[in-house]
Amino acid sequence: MTIDKPVFFFDCDNCLYHKNAGILQLMRQRIVDYIKNMGIPDKEAHTLRAQYFKDYGLALRGLLKHYDIDALEYDRQVDGGLPLDDILKPDTQLKEMLASLTTTRKWVFTNAYYPHAERCLKLLGIDDQFEGMTFADYRVPDFDCKPEIASYKRAMEEAGVSDPKMCYLVDDSAANVDVAKSLGWTSVHVCYEVPSNHGDYQIKSIHDLPTVLPQLWKSS
Numbered sequence: 772m773t774i775d776k777p778v779f780f781f782d783c784d785n786c787l788y789h790k791n792a793g794i795l796q797l798m799r800q801r802i803v804d805y806i807k808n809m810g811i812p813d814k815e816a817h818t819l820r821a822q823y824f825k826d827y828g829l830a831l832r833g834l835l836k837h838y839d840i841d842a843l844e845y846d847r848q849v850d851g852g853l854p855l856d857d858i859l860k861p862d863t864q865l866k867e868m869l870a871s872l873t874t875t876r877k878w879v880f881t882n883a884y885y886p887h888a889e890r891c892l893k894l895l896g897i898d899d900q901f902e903g904m905t906f907a908d909y910r911v912p913d914f915d916c917k918p919e920i921a922s923y924k925r926a927m928e929e930a931g932v933s934d935p936k937m938c939y940l941v942d943d944s945a946a947n948v949d950v951a952k953s954l955g956w957t958s959v960h961v962c963y964e965v966p967s968n969h970g971d972y973q974i975k976s977i978h979d980l981p982t983v984l985p986q987l988w989k990s991s
């Protein structure tokens with residue numbers, strides 16, 4: 772099967788909604804609480820969370836490598852309990868931006884497990900804008916996640932695209948956009964505070980995406 776249309780991959784957390792929405796802080800605290808419940812003291816729990824995120828792209832990935840824990844139970848306790856309904860509201864500007872992106876296919880590429888990402892998309896009112904989703908599959912022992920190259924290959928396979936030049940990624944993680952760029956994808960870094968030199972393009976908000984890739988929003 773030949774697919775001649777590019778695929779735009781969208782990260783979910785702190786990308787499709789603003790980092791300042793407060794979800795990031797809540798998520799971090801819930802991860803720390805989970806680690807503390809494993810019997811690890813507060814200070815060490817904070818350090819572990821940050822270290823594992825840095826080393827593995829996802830705190831859970833590190834916890835699974837070093838401790839015997841149940842990933843699905845972790846997901847229920849950490850992401851599953853987030854009060855997203857109180858925080859995320861339909862984003863009509865984002866929806867219009869996505870709806871008017873017709874030169875590419877659109878695909879979610881997240882390090883979350885799918886129920887969390889689906890909840891986010893639904894609350895933002897953009898769940899009908901994507902053809903599919905590549906997520907970190909917590910059911911699989913030793914699952915891969917960004918920025919592991921295996922996860923980018925899996926995303927391409929799942930989205931049905933074989934040419935890296937046909938792939939775009941927008942993500943708030945510098946490590947994630949760096950790997951995408953090294954693989955030949957066109958990558959956009961959503962960087963909120965500090966200036967970034969990661970990726971091919973940098974924006975301060977997902978809403979600014981058309982300003983760096985205007986050609987994609989021009990219909991032929």
Ligand SMILES: [Mg+2]
Binds near residue numbers: 785
């Ligand atoms: Mg993110």
